[in-house]
Every structure is written in structure tokens, then in C-alpha cells.
Amino acid sequence: MKILLNNREEEFEADSMTVSSMLEIRKFTFRMRIIKINGELIPREKYGSTVIHDGDKVQMLYLMSGG
């Protein structure tokens, strides 16, 4: 499957995957983040149950302490 991850096309072997497995596959380990799929915010507690499909637009942003 191909998805748009932060506006760049990325290819994955699986036909679909949960948000948690995408984070695992790509080794995105940073603690605090925001993930949106097709404009919809996915709260952390739904990472395990939310499925990413072919063609989805995934936006991810890391949150650094400091304000």
C-alpha cells in the first residue's frame, strides 16, 4: 500500500495497518505526537484500533517541550 505521510509518498508491504503498527514499522519512537488521518485527529488511545488504508493522507507532528 501507498500512503501520503507528511505529504510524501511512502510504501508499506501490508495492505492495511493500524497506527501502532505504522509507528513500529517506521520506528517512530518519539513520545509525544499528533497524528491525523485524512484530516481527522486520532487520539493516542485509538492508535491500536485505527486502521490506515491505501491512499490515506497521514499527517504526523512531534511535540517538543518548551513554551
Added chain:
Amino acid sequence: MNLSEIGSHLKKFRVGIAGAGGLGSNCAALLARSGVGTLVIADYDIVEKSNLSRQFYFTGQEGMKKTEALKENLGRISPEINVIIHSLKLDRTNISQIFGGCDVIVEALDSSEMKEMFIETVQITLKEVPLVAGSGIAGWGNNDILKTRKIDETLYVCGDETSEVTDDLPPLAPRVAIVAGKQANTVVDLLMKMK
């Protein structure tokens, strides 16, 4: 549009600011100077001497609630501005009530945990309201990696998205002010496009 026409346009709007530290206090000052009509500011902290290195507070205000000190300082920039303050800690239960009715919201909180909680809550409970977040302000130099990224119509992030504040990489005034300026400039841009 001349400056006074811009001022009368911006006067119609209400901007929420979550956090009155380095980003929030400086962003509020810039929005007040631009002529935004109403600011809703939430913070539970008090002004400490160490804050004066980068935040919009002054000698003599130590010990005051940041919300109250900031309201005082904004009033000295513009006597017409309406500043609504909430001296409390934001959580999932009070955010939509405090910031409901705002035309744009600025995320200017300190810890990454609070940032995540706030952005999640606003994007779920106040779906239509554009949110301008800050991430990555620590240190000095590296001017041009500080940017504004538009995630979509309702979410923008200002900062370098990499520099986390630590004991060895503290937030210094110039980078904090640049990011606060980018946030305020994004807010003004959004408001100028609104009717």
C-alpha cells in the same frame, strides 16, 4: 488596506491563548499591538524572576499570577483590548468551555504532554477552530529552521519541531520571540481572511 482599516477588521475577533509563558505572553503582546479585539488567556502559573529572561513580564511583577500580570501589560499597549483571563490549569474537561467562541486558538503550553492533550482536545471538541501550535523553540541560532507548517486548514505548527527544552538547551529569548512572532503572524493571516 491601511493600518486603521486592518485594526478595525481585527478588532472584531477573539483569539484564545493557552499558556502565558514565553510563547503565549509574547504572542499576546503582538496580537494586542495588531489590534485584535479580544484575547482569552489561560495559565495557572505565577511570574518568577527567571521568567523575565524571555517572557513579557517586568521587574516588580514577580509573584503575580501570569494571567493578571499579562492583562496589566496588554492594557498598557492598548486600553481598548478586551482581555479575558482564566487562572487555572487546562485539562480535557475545561478546554472547550474556555476557548469555545474563539476564532483562532494558539497553543503555547510548556510540556509536550500538555501540548498533546490540548491539541487533541481542541481538534476533537472545537473541530472547526484553527489552532496554531508551537513545537521546537529551544537554544539559539539556526534561524531559518524555525518555520510554520500547515498540517491542514485547522492545524498549523510553528517552530523547528526538533529542539526540545532541556537543562543544557534552555529556551533563549530570541528563538522564543521568533516562534511567538510566527504564531502571531499566522493568527493575523487567518483573521485577515475571515469575514
